[in-house]
Amino acid sequence: MDSDLNAMAGNAAMTPEHIAGEEPGPGPGASGGWGRLRPAMRWESGLVVVVIVIAIMGSALSPEFLTANNFFNLGLNTGEIAIMALPMALIIISGEIDLSVESTLGMSSAVLGVLWADHWPMLAIFAVVAVVGVLAGAVNGLLVTRVGLPSLAVTIGTLALYRGIALILLGPRTVANFPAFYTNAGTTAIPHTDLPWSIGIFIVLAVIFAIVLHATPFGRSIYAMGDNAEAATFAGLRVKRVKTSLFVISGLASALAGVLYTFRLNTAVQDNGTGLSLDVVAIVLLAGVSIFGGKGSIGGVFLAVLAFAGLQNALLLTNFNQEATGLVTGGLLLISVFVPNAAMFVRYLRQAARRATRRLPSEPALSMPRRDT
Amino acid sequence: MRAFLRRAPLAASTLVVASALAVAACSSSGSATSSSSSSPSGSGSGSATAKTGLKVFVIPKNLGNPYFTTADSKGTGGALAAISAAGDTGTETSGTAATSASQIPAIQAAITKGANALIVSATDPTALCPTLNGAMKRKITVVTYDSDAPTCRSLFINQASTSAIGTSEVDLLAKEIGDSGEIGIVSAAASATNQNAWIGYMKQELTKYPKMKLVATVYGNDDPATATQVTQGLLEQYPNIKGIISPTTVGILAAAGVLDTAKYRGKVQLTGLGTPDSMKKYVSDGTVKAFELWNPANLGYLAGYAAADIAGGSLKVAQGATFKAGKLGTFTIGADNTVLLGPPTVFTTANINNFNF
Numbered sequence: 050m051d052s053d054l055n056a057m058a059g060n061a062a063m064t065p066e067h068i069a070g071e072e073p074g075p076g077p078g079a080s081g082g083w084g085r086l087r088p089a090m091r092w093e094s095g096l097v098v099v100v101i102v103i104a105i106m107g108s109a110l111s112p113e114f115l116t117a118n119n120f121f122n123l124g125l126n127t128g129e130i131a132i133m134a135l136p137m138a139l140i141i142i143s144g145e146i147d148l149s150v151e152s153t154l155g156m157s158s159a160v161l162g163v164l165w166a167d168h169w170p171m172l173a174i175f176a177v178v179a180v181v182g183v184l185a186g187a188v189n190g191l192l193v194t195r196v197g198l199p200s201l202a203v204t205i206g207t208l209a210l211y212r213g214i215a216l217i218l219l220g221p222r223t224v225a226n227f228p229a230f231y232t233n234a235g236t237t238a239i240p241h242t243d244l245p246w247s248i249g250i251f252i253v254l255a256v257i258f259a260i261v262l263h264a265t266p267f268g269r270s271i272y273a274m275g276d277n278a279e280a281a282t283f284a285g286l287r288v289k290r291v292k293t294s295l296f297v298i299s300g301l302a303s304a305l306a307g308v309l310y311t312f313r314l315n316t317a318v319q320d321n322g323t324g325l326s327l328d329v330v331a332i333v334l335l336a337g338v339s340i341f342g343g344k345g346s347i348g349g350v351f352l353a354v355l356a357f358a359g360l361q362n363a364l365l366l367t368n369f370n371q372e373a374t375g376l377v378t379g380g381l382l383l384i385s386v387f388v389p390n391a392a393m394f395v396r397y398l399r400q401a402a403r404r405a406t407r408r409l410p411s412e413p414a415l416s417m418p419r420r421d422t
Numbered sequence: 423m424r425a426f427l428r429r430a431p432l433a434a435s436t437l438v439v440a441s442a443l444a445v446a447a448c449s450s451s452g453s454a455t456s457s458s459s460s461s462p463s464g465s466g467s468g469s470a471t472a473k474t475g476l477k478v479f480v481i482p483k484n485l486g487n488p489y490f491t492t493a494d495s496k497g498t499g500g501a502l503a504a505i506s507a508a509g510d511t512g513t514e515t516s517g518t519a520a521t522s523a524s525q526i527p528a529i530q531a532a533i534t535k536g537a538n539a540l541i542v543s544a545t546d547p548t549a550l551c552p553t554l555n556g557a558m559k560r561k562i563t564v565v566t567y568d569s570d571a572p573t574c575r576s577l578f579i580n581q582a583s584t585s586a587i588g589t590s591e592v593d594l595l596a597k598e599i600g601d602s603g604e605i606g607i608v609s610a611a612a613s614a615t616n617q618n619a620w621i622g623y624m625k626q627e628l629t630k631y632p633k634m635k636l637v638a639t640v641y642g643n644d645d646p647a648t649a650t651q652v653t654q655g656l657l658e659q660y661p662n663i664k665g666i667i668s669p670t671t672v673g674i675l676a677a678a679g680v681l682d683t684a685k686y687r688g689k690v691q692l693t694g695l696g697t698p699d700s701m702k703k704y705v706s707d708g709t710v711k712a713f714e715l716w717n718p719a720n721l722g723y724l725a726g727y728a729a730a731d732i733a734g735g736s737l738k739v740a741q742g743a744t745f746k747a748g749k750l751g752t753f754t755i756g757a758d759n760t761v762l763l764g765p766p767t768v769f770t771t772a773n774i775n776n777f778n779f
Contacts, residue, residue: 113534122530126523221612221641225548236552314522314549318613320643324519365531371518372486 092337092389096352103356107363114366117243125236125313127358128247129154129306130325134332135251135258136299138350141333142262143292144275144342145193145200150303150329152211153185154322157307159215162224162317171228178304185211186300190293208326216319224317235312247309251354254302259347267291275342331378332357334385357381472734474509476538478726481528483543483569484520487644489671489697490543492779493568493722499749500719501541501567504726507748508734510538512726520611520644522549529553539563539733541725546613547571563733567725569616570760576732576739578760579725581716584616586765587669588623591693592631594712594768595665598691602633603664606656608677608694610644610670620669637663642673649676657690668694674713678704698769698777705774714766719779721763724750728761 107114133150140147157178164174185207192203239249262268274281274288282288311317336353338345360381364374480501482490494514496502505512515532517524522545530553532540540557544550544566554564554574567579595605607624609617621639628634637660642649649672657663657680666681668674674696681690687709696713704710727747731737737745743755753761769777 111535113536116534119534122527122534126527126530219612221609221618221639223546223548223613225546232552310523314526314546315552316522316546316549316613318546318611320521320611320613321523323521362527362531365515365527366535368513368515371516371528374518 093346093349093352096335096337096349096356100352100355100359103359103363107359107366110363111366114363119362119366121238121243121245123358123362124243124248125245126361127354128245128251129310129313129322130328130332131251131354131358132247132254132306132309133299133303133325133329134336134350134354135254135347136295136302137329137333138336138338138345138347139258139262139271140200140292140295140299141330141338141340142275142342142345143271143295144278145292145295146204146330146340147189147200147296147299148204148326148330149185149189149207149211150299150306151322151325152208152215153182153300153303154307154310154325155215155319156185156211156218157181157304158311158317158321159218159319161308161311162222163218165227165317166222166224171231175308178308179301182300182302182304182307183297184300185303186297187293189300190296193296194289194292212319212323215321219317219319222318225315227312227315227317231312232315235309235315247313250305250309255347255351262347271295272343275339275344277343327382328357328378331382331385335381337385337389339389340386472508472731472736474734476510476730476733477536478505478510478512478539478541478729478733479532479535479537480505480512480514480541480722480726481516481525481532481543482514483516483525483545484644485514485516485518487520487672488700489718490516490568492697493718495719498719498779500722501726502722504723504748505730508727508730510730510734520545522546526550526553529557533557533560533562537562539565539729541565541567541722541729542571542575543568544571544615545569545611547573547615550574563729565725565729565732567721569614571615572758576759577728577755578758579721579728580760580762581718581721582764582766583762584619585623587695587714588620589627590714590766590768591620591667591669591695592624592627592634594693594714595667595691596631596634598693598711599634599664601631604635604637604660604662605665605667606637606660606663607639608649608653608656608666608668608670608673609639609641610673612641617669624667624669642668642670642676644670644672646672646676649673650680653677653680657686663690665691665693668692668696670694671696671700671715674710675700678709682707682709695766696769697779698774699779701769702774705769705771712768712770714768716763716766717779720750723747724753724761724763728753 104115113119137147137150160178160181161174164177189204189207192198193200234246238244239246262271270281270286270291273284273286274291278288307322310321332353333350334340335357336345336349338349360377361374364377365371480494482494484490492498492500494501496506502512502514516528525545526549529540529542529550533556540562542550542554542564547570550571551574554571558564558574564575565577565579566575568581570578572578607621609621611617625636628636638656640652640656642652653666653676656666666677668677674692674694677692678701681687681692682704692710693713695715697715701710701713724747728737728745731745732739737743739755739759741755741757741759744752746752755761
């Protein structure tokens, strides 16, 4: 019994592949980046259905749901979260997590505000903010890979640390006199479209991230180290270097999100972005990225952004008790983690039941039945 | 079974979303919506020619804040009661955190839903203005209450003059600590317009008390846990502190909780803005001697009437224009298109039991 439990725990990271492996036909031969998409596709087709269901129910509950103007609003309020979800997906696939993204956003926003208040030229400020993002990510990455601390602990620490830096930099000040050229970009659509700029940036980044993750050796190595970091190291992959670079990319993306957030609200204040990390992680898990690492796709992230934004917006338009939106975010998060493992658990129960019935007539109860292969 | 398992993620996730939306559909009937049908007789004097049946959205800084619940609810005689009495349909909506990022989507949703008037307490005027200006361009009446957004609204309902709040709280505290000693301020969010304006007048008033020294202003973000934490920090960092002013109902309640021990009771005085119901315990046990507040339900009620009258066409916003706000009587629009509710009420052991909000 113990050995079965262990097997279950060990397999939890690669549930759907394992189920797929049981079936007749082509085995898990394709182990490259695109091959790994195959099991993920099943989750994604589920997400497509979810998005369609949200669209249908949203428009049934509120006639304004499927209007261009509403889509613009919906995108505007989701852009920064969506951008931060891309590197977060890579980090979670690699077997780590970055909970500090909301504070990196806040710190970048504070730097932007302080330097603008000190009359720096905007392009120089962008350069400094980018450096801040890179440094924030590098601190996370180096503490995780070189010092060997768990990323959960490290990024909870920097979640508080970077917010603290934002508070020291800005104090009670609010910087709000940003040039209209930038703040307009934060609240208007890309010309000739209904897409906010932040969503446009997200789409471009999503394409780049998809190519990098699914079609380059770098991307494939992220899956390998998420499956088994030790094996990846023995196979000659630069696990530490790759993971550090993922944290740096996350820091940079969060800094970009910080700039967009500041211009959208025309406000640099120390609590900008508080609470967004949970939304980002929720989207990534809803995308089918395994919290245990080694599984997920950018296509899933794209669909999860649509589902998440659509659901939140539908809840707003239907006079849903807003105090309860936390239930929805939290529930989505739990279910995204639970469903793959629930399938695993049911399979385990079924095997146990099969063994039990087979055992009854002949085998003595004490002996351990051999696992089916 | 195997087929089910293969589709388990799909089926389960679809189920989840479907049930979430079903909950949303059901709860919309239970949300804070009040319709006009209940009280046809209560319409104000000016509404003879006014359009009725309008959609008015009340958008406080955040939901779950007792102050705004009192200001907005129908049961307390707040904004929704006035909107209903004026013959319109009122709905309260907002985000859950008192930040612009959380409030803006609610404003956008109200506009999308075809609002005729918005009654808004601005979390952050600069952040809200593009959205509120967009609303005004669509001929939606924008009335602010509690916290103003001066450049993007028709009318502001001012709960009390900024200077009166700031100066009177310093005077209250000065009386309690004998005009001398270190004092601190427990504020809400660092970016809150009204908080910073009051604190500005407090600093000005403090120049009249040379022996009183403001040592720190800390920010509890209108979150009980944060406010408790920053109050404790303030007391530890400045052990000689004699008094605390907290011009926020969440802050003063948290601070009173911290001071309600033998170590501090009677030694550190506390005043500020609080609701009588929440502070009764601390006034009766001597932790707090006096604090003040306007009646938030009256504030919401006045805002509700003003918004309904402007959107209905019976009130043109201009300095000197007057309108009748039901049970509260007649009000006059003052400079900068602002209406003043009246002077704040000071609550002490003598009168606190006469109030119920």
